[in-house]
Amino acid sequence: MRVSELSRVTGVPVATIKYYLREGLLPSGELSPPNRARYGDAHAHRVALIRSLTDVGGMSIADVRTVLQVIDTPGIPIHDVLGATVQAITAARPGAGTGGEQRDAARMVDDLIARRGWQVHRTNPSRAIAEDVLARLDRLGQQRVIEALDAYAAAADLIAEADLAVVAAVEGRDARAETAVLGTLLGDVLIAALRRLAQEHISAKQFPPPTE
């Protein structure tokens, strides 16, 4: 198909597709007479993938490039694909402050990891994110939320087990890499949405609205 049809099929403007081509997110089309590039289903798929990472995952074009490079590089073990993706998302977050709350939060995360028996590297960037959130909650006097940490971690374990079962069920290294990336990023948004649906249900029972 021509770029105009690729635009129609994906719902993404031609100018944006050309931008993705220039930025190297989308491989060039096949040149065919009269000297116009032709695109295939793989291009349409790649455009939908880019849009999901930017629109739903909230990623910058630079971070999308990093993630796509990881997916496109043969030979990277699947375990490292997850790690590299997380790193790409994490870099975008502003760093936390320092101080007493930060040290307390670091100990809280270490203790939690030990309680759950998780084997995770010191360098996993999600440690720092968890510490940042806990330090902010502490500073804002939200001790009750912090007390829910173990409940959240137990739920996270269930989610991660489902995640890895999904990845294991997919055949082929490239497909697995894409599933790991999409399942993690879009999964965050999906789980947050499901959480709010469940909250509404439980909240209505617990705090019934005043009857008129």
Place this chain on the structure above:
Amino acid sequence: MRVSELSRVTGVPVATIKYYLREGLLPSGELSPPNRARYGDAHAHRVALIRSLTDVGGMSIADVRTVLQVIDTPGIPIHDVLGATVQAITAARPGAGTGGEQRDAARMVDDLIARRGWQVHRTNPSRAIAEDVLARLDRLGQQRVIEALDAYAAAADLIAEADLAVVAAVEGRDARAETAVLGTLLGDVLIAALRRLAQEHISAKQFPPPTE
């Protein structure tokens, strides 16, 4: 304290604090001779709250204003505070496309809600978010991820139960409102971080890295 000390205590530049004052996110300080505003702990707390919503929650200043107005308005039932917050975050997300995947996704969400026995309004914006994510996963050929929907929903139920227990344990309507907002927004980020830590642990067991 003067605005310079408020800046030091919160780690937020004076210019940014003055911006929050102009935008009405932060109440004015008390004017005291020689005609300079003085700020208290409540101001420092409010600045930390704003920064958590923008830096961790990724919210725009306009959305923060909406959420703060909800918190600051007396008489809004606590159940509605959650709803209003979710609405403020949801508006920022680009809309989904339409078409066959969208209709399938809407049915999937309806069926899921029925299976879990959730009583939720048609207008809950998280329905549309869940539908958008499922439609994109469908389009990208990620059926395996979609099959994990019930596992994710079960985890979401556990999280929401912990959430509402936290809110119920907090005394006073204003404190409850703030806990609902912070617990939901910062909780999303915390849970996503815990999910990645658990993923690393399970992934290393399931896909052991090649030994050198």
